[in-house]
Structure formats: C-alpha cells, structure tokens
Amino acid sequence: MIAMIVDDEKHVRDAIKLLVPWSKFNINKVYEAQDGEEAVRLMQVHRPNLVFTDMMMPLMDGKELMVWLHEHLPAAKTIVISGHEEFDLLRHAIKYGGVDYILKPIDAEQLTETVSRAVELLRKEEAQRQQQQDQTIEMNQIKPVYWDTIWSNLVTEPKAFDKYAKEIAEEYGLGPQTRPCRLAVLSLDTISGKLKNSFWSQWDLVFFSLMNVCNEVLTESRDERIGVAFRYWNNDQEIVLLLWDGLEQSNALLQHIQTCIRTTFQSSLDMGVSGQLAFPDALREAYTEAKLALRRRNLLVKDKRIHEYKDSVAHAPALLSMNEHAEGIRLAVRSGSEKQVRKAVGEWMQTVRGLQTIDSEQLEQWWHEYNGYKKRWLNEWFGDNLPAGRPEDEPRFHVPTDDEGRLALELWEQQLVRSLTELSKQLLQSQRQESNVIFEIAAYIRNHYHQDITLQEIANHFYLSREYISRKFKQEFGENLSDYLSGIRMEKAKLLLLNPHLRISQIAAMVGYDDEKYFSKVFKKMEGVSPNEYRKGRES
Incomplete structure (x- = not known):
C-alpha cells in the first residue's frame, strides 16, 4: 500500500x-x-x-x-x-x-x-471490487452456456421463442417477425485425427474456440449480426450455425467460415446445410434438413466440405450389411490366431472398399451391427463371467478420420483388428483358466465366502493336498488363500455396510464370521478403520 x-x-x-x-x-x-x-x-x-x-x-x-x-x-x-x-x-x-x-x-x-x-x-x-470482478468473470463464463441452452431449446421447440423474444431482441437485434433462415450443422466427428488426439481431454476448449471463430465471422464488418453459432446441447459433437440475414450470400459466408477454421486449426469440418425455411417456426425442420445432409454426405468424396440438403437427399444409397462376414470373423476370434483375425477383417474391408458411396448412416449401421455381434459372442463365450477390462465396452461412435479429417478406412480396419485380437487373447486366457483347477478353487471360494470355509475342506472337495493348493494358489494369485477369502468377505461387507438397517453382527454373519469382534478386528486390519467408522464415513 x-x-x-x-x-x-x-x-x-x-x-x-x-x-x-x-x-x-x-x-x-x-x-x-x-x-x-x-x-x-x-x-x-x-x-x-x-x-x-x-x-x-x-x-x-x-x-x-x-x-x-x-x-x-x-x-x-x-x-x-x-x-x-x-x-x-x-x-x-x-x-x-x-x-x-x-x-x-x-x-x-x-x-x-x-x-x-x-x-x-x-x-x-x-x-x-474483487467480488464484483469475480462475479463479472463468472457471468461472462456462464453467459455463453446460457445462450447455447436457449438456442438449443428453440431448435427442439420453436414455439418457445415467445418466452425468450425480449432477451433475443436485446442481445441479437432479432425481432419476433417471421423471416427466412438457414441452419448449418458442423460435425466434430470429422475433425482431424491429430487435433482430436491433441485436445481430447480439453474438448470444451475446442468447442469454445470453434464457436469464437464462427461468431467472429458472423459479426465482422457489419453493423448488425447476421447469425449466431452455438453448441447444440442435444448432441455433444455438434455446433449449429443459425443464419437469418444475408442469405443470398450464405454459401460464400459458410465457405469463409471453413477457411477461417482451416487457418486456425489446420483442419476442416464437414457441414450440413438446410434450405431456406421460416424463422422461428421451422427451426426444428431446418435442423433435420441440415443433419440429414450431413449424415448422407458421401464420405469418399475428398474435396467437398459443405453439403446442402437438396443435393444430399437426391439419392440415398442402399445400406450394406456385414452379416455375410460375421461368422468368418467369429471363427477367426475363436481360433486365437491374430493372422486369421486380420484375414477375416480384411475380407470384410475389401467388400467395403468396393462401394462407391459411404455415408454416416452406413457407418453407424456397421458400428451397431459389429457391437451387436460382439455382445452376442461375449454372452456365448463368457456368460456372466466377463473378463477384466469389459471387452464389450466400446467408445461411442466416431467417424474414423486421418490427419486431414477425411474418412480413413485403413484406420478403421486397424481398430477392428486390435479390438478383435484383444478379445481373442482374453478368450484364450479364459479357456486356460477354466482348465486350471486353481481357478476353480477361486470360483468355489467366491461362491461360498459366506460359509465357514477351511483349507482342509477345500482339499477334500477337490481331492488335492493342502500344501499343493496353498503353493499353487499363491503362484497364480500372488496372495494366500486365506487372504483371498478375507478380501472377498471385506468387499461384500463394505457393500452391506451401506445399508444402515443392518447391524454389524448381522453383516459379520452374512460374510462368514460367527464372532462380531473378530470380524471387526479383521475389517480394521484390512481397511484401516472399524466397520462403524467406515459406515459413518460413507454417510457423511
């Protein structure tokens, strides 16, 4: 001071x-x-x-x-x-x-x-002053999200316009009178693979930066706004551009936006564009047209980024099913041979490469078919005992793209081979485990943890010596059989402790301990806190 x-x-x-x-x-x-x-x-x-x-x-x-x-x-x-x-x-x-x-x-x-x-x-x-400054910063951070939500709601329900009419007029100078508009959808599915990998953990920043570029173009060198770009909250991979003025120059404007995105991000985005429809009443219809134009664009065409509705729906190609190749892929996975997996996937991809047109609808159908077959195979091979890592859990659908943001069938082929090869390895491991009596013993323990299991009882049940079981169990699982049993019991006990209506003595009996004090002693030794302390910690 x-x-x-x-x-x-x-x-x-x-x-x-x-x-x-x-x-x-x-x-x-x-x-x-x-x-x-x-x-x-x-x-x-x-x-x-x-x-x-x-x-x-x-x-x-x-x-x-x-x-x-x-x-x-x-x-x-x-x-x-x-x-x-x-x-x-x-x-x-x-x-x-x-x-x-x-x-x-x-x-x-x-x-x-x-x-x-x-x-x-x-x-x-x-x-x-600091509090006011913080509030101003917070409001500036919240405001874009607020407007993204309003515009997203209007696309879904145009009749809600009257509710926001005053705010829209003040913020955008857009009155309630009906006027023609066009709507464009930018899909981040087609952003370049390099950019996607670089910013995957900062996806919100990508959206923010892209919308800034779009909104700067929509307001530059003009007294009034001619449109707005916003994040469409009903689909977290889309940015929507709504144009309500200067529509005769809209194609050139959208091309300019593409150029600016390319300059800023060294990547382009595919864009579906609606025809001219009435604002605000036909906003939902305009979105549907733009989305359809985007979904039915031919991904094999390399030099086109802006896809208009009237062009994209002129001819929708018949969809190709992967049904004829599913059995060959299943047998290749069962074989345990990566070479056979590559061969089966390659035969499928050869059929795909023979197509003249591939659009997003086709890719999504293949994606759903593939995951449907995979889920069926998992149930057939593993039943309820799915292996660690949950091989059926695939990321959400993304168009496989190269560094230019173009459809890359070779990348998709590599993804399929990796995924199916990993599944094949897990299947082989499961088969080996099933043939190994030690894993049968582990399964027996998991199913009878609530009983008074002793090493002698297990030895009698499996007709093996106690010493052999102890030695082999430690080799396979890295811990003693008694510790393995205690670990299972404690995990079950922790789940039961979430129920406030169960007494500690009841929980002890339910997981195989007749003595409540001994149960509490084991629990504290393994978890670091008593059962009561653990329960109170979860309630707070």
Missing part, C-alpha cells in the same frame, strides 16, 4: 512520518510533496492509496487537491490535517470524501485511529 503526505511545512510531514506505524497497516511506501501541484505530478506516477493533506498551501491548496483526487483517484482515501478550523474547509473535506479532519498540533492517538479506519475502508472496498 502507498501513502503520500502533502504539506508545505516539513516539520509537519516529518511528524506524520514519525507518528504513523506504517508497517502495522502494510504501508510500504510513503511519498512527500510540499504543495498540491507537486503532489499531482507524483500521484500520476505512484497512484497512492492514502493521502494526508494540509488545506492551506501555495500553488494548489488542499481544496483543489481534493477535487482533483475525487476525479482522478476516487478510490484513494484522504485525511485532512490542518491548522484552520473554518466550517467551510470542513464541509469541503466531507463533500470530497475525507475520512477525517484533524487539527494541528497532531494528536498521535487520533491520527493512528483515523489511519486505521481509512485502511479498513480501503480493504473493504477492494474486497467489494
């Missing part, structure tokens, strides 16, 4: 410097001036937070200085120290925000108390 002392008498300035405990108030710099003019020059450079001023000085007196402070440094706090008690001077000090009017000779206690009040005022006002 910075202070300044303005007085034409040096001994007064020295007295103030001596009497004020500056460090107590976190004031680390104190400047001096002998009149108002010198003070103004210094204040323009150092911008003090706290000013001590005399009222009667040559060149520029205290009254004039306070007027200047009120206009140029309104946040600064002023303490008047004067040898004159005139009411006019006091009234002037109050009018221009003086914290106090102290008469000379200076009383040290009064001066310290006044400085304390002034510093407290400064701190409170700074806190209020």
Whole structure:
C-alpha cells in the first residue's frame, strides 16, 4: 500500500512520518510533496492509496487537491490535517470524501485511529471490487452456456421463442417477425485425427474456440449480426450455425467460415446445410434438413466440405450389411490366431472398399451391427463371467478420420483388428483358466465366502493336498488363500455396510464370521478403520 503526505511545512510531514506505524497497516511506501501541484505530478506516477493533506498551501491548496483526487483517484482515501478550523474547509473535506479532519498540533492517538479506519475502508472496498470482478468473470463464463441452452431449446421447440423474444431482441437485434433462415450443422466427428488426439481431454476448449471463430465471422464488418453459432446441447459433437440475414450470400459466408477454421486449426469440418425455411417456426425442420445432409454426405468424396440438403437427399444409397462376414470373423476370434483375425477383417474391408458411396448412416449401421455381434459372442463365450477390462465396452461412435479429417478406412480396419485380437487373447486366457483347477478353487471360494470355509475342506472337495493348493494358489494369485477369502468377505461387507438397517453382527454373519469382534478386528486390519467408522464415513 502507498501513502503520500502533502504539506508545505516539513516539520509537519516529518511528524506524520514519525507518528504513523506504517508497517502495522502494510504501508510500504510513503511519498512527500510540499504543495498540491507537486503532489499531482507524483500521484500520476505512484497512484497512492492514502493521502494526508494540509488545506492551506501555495500553488494548489488542499481544496483543489481534493477535487482533483475525487476525479482522478476516487478510490484513494484522504485525511485532512490542518491548522484552520473554518466550517467551510470542513464541509469541503466531507463533500470530497475525507475520512477525517484533524487539527494541528497532531494528536498521535487520533491520527493512528483515523489511519486505521481509512485502511479498513480501503480493504473493504477492494474486497467489494474483487467480488464484483469475480462475479463479472463468472457471468461472462456462464453467459455463453446460457445462450447455447436457449438456442438449443428453440431448435427442439420453436414455439418457445415467445418466452425468450425480449432477451433475443436485446442481445441479437432479432425481432419476433417471421423471416427466412438457414441452419448449418458442423460435425466434430470429422475433425482431424491429430487435433482430436491433441485436445481430447480439453474438448470444451475446442468447442469454445470453434464457436469464437464462427461468431467472429458472423459479426465482422457489419453493423448488425447476421447469425449466431452455438453448441447444440442435444448432441455433444455438434455446433449449429443459425443464419437469418444475408442469405443470398450464405454459401460464400459458410465457405469463409471453413477457411477461417482451416487457418486456425489446420483442419476442416464437414457441414450440413438446410434450405431456406421460416424463422422461428421451422427451426426444428431446418435442423433435420441440415443433419440429414450431413449424415448422407458421401464420405469418399475428398474435396467437398459443405453439403446442402437438396443435393444430399437426391439419392440415398442402399445400406450394406456385414452379416455375410460375421461368422468368418467369429471363427477367426475363436481360433486365437491374430493372422486369421486380420484375414477375416480384411475380407470384410475389401467388400467395403468396393462401394462407391459411404455415408454416416452406413457407418453407424456397421458400428451397431459389429457391437451387436460382439455382445452376442461375449454372452456365448463368457456368460456372466466377463473378463477384466469389459471387452464389450466400446467408445461411442466416431467417424474414423486421418490427419486431414477425411474418412480413413485403413484406420478403421486397424481398430477392428486390435479390438478383435484383444478379445481373442482374453478368450484364450479364459479357456486356460477354466482348465486350471486353481481357478476353480477361486470360483468355489467366491461362491461360498459366506460359509465357514477351511483349507482342509477345500482339499477334500477337490481331492488335492493342502500344501499343493496353498503353493499353487499363491503362484497364480500372488496372495494366500486365506487372504483371498478375507478380501472377498471385506468387499461384500463394505457393500452391506451401506445399508444402515443392518447391524454389524448381522453383516459379520452374512460374510462368514460367527464372532462380531473378530470380524471387526479383521475389517480394521484390512481397511484401516472399524466397520462403524467406515459406515459413518460413507454417510457423511
């Protein structure tokens, strides 16, 4: 914090410097001036937070200085120290925000108390300014999301326009009268593979940056907006552009947006565009047209990024099923041979490469067919005992793209081979496990954990020696059989502890312990807390 002392008498300035405990108030710099003019020059450079001023000085007196402070440094706090008690001077000090009017000779206690009040005022006002600044930043962050939500709602339900008409008119200058509009859908499915991989963990930032580029184009060199770009919340992979003015130049405008995106991101996006329809009543229809144009574009065409509805629906190709190749792929996975998997997938991809047209609808059909077959195979091979990693859990559908954002069948082929090869390995591992008696013992323990299982009982059941079971179990699972059993029991116990109506003694019995105290002792040893503490921790 910075202070300044303005007085034409040096001994007064020295007295103030001596009497004020500056460090107590976190004031680390104190400047001096002998009149108002010198003070103004210094204040323009150092911008003090706290000013001590005399009222009667040559060149520029205290009254004039306070007027200047009120206009140029309104946040600064002023303490008047004067040898004159005139009411006019006091009234002037109050009018221009003086914290106090102290008469000379200076009383040290009064001066310290006044400085304390002034510093407290400064701190409170700074806190209020910071709070307002934080609120402004928060509002600026929330506002785009708010408008994304409104526009998304209007696409889904155009009749809701009346509800937002006043806000839309104020924000966008768009009145309630019916007018023609066009709607374009940008699909991030076709963003370049390189960009997708680089920003996958910052997907919101990609949306924000793309919308900024689009909205800058829609507002540049014009007095009024001609449209808006927003994130369509009903599909987290889409940005929607709504154009309501200058429609005769809309194709050129959309091409310009493509160029700007390409320049900024070194990647282009496919765009589906509707025909001219009535705003706001036909917004849903316009979205449907743009979406259909996007879904039915031929992904094999390399030099076209903007797809209009009238062109895309002229001829919708018949969809090709992967049914004829499914059995060959299934047998290849069962074989356990990566070579056979590659061969089966390659035969399927050869059929795909023979097509003249591939659109998003076709890709999505293949995706759903593939996952349907895979789910069926998993049920056939694993039943309820799916292996770790859940090989049936595939990411959501994405168009496989290269670094240019173009359809890359070779990448899709590689993905299929990797996925199916991993499944084949898991199947082989499962088959080996099933033939291994130790895994049968582990399954027996998982199914009978709630009973009083002993090593001798297991040895009798499987006709093996206790020593053999102990040694082999430790080799396969890396822990003793008793620890394995305790681990299963504790996991089951933790689930049961989530039920507040079950007593600890009941839970102990349900997981195979007749002695509640012994159960609690084992639980605390393994989990670090008692059963009661664990339950309370989950309730808080």
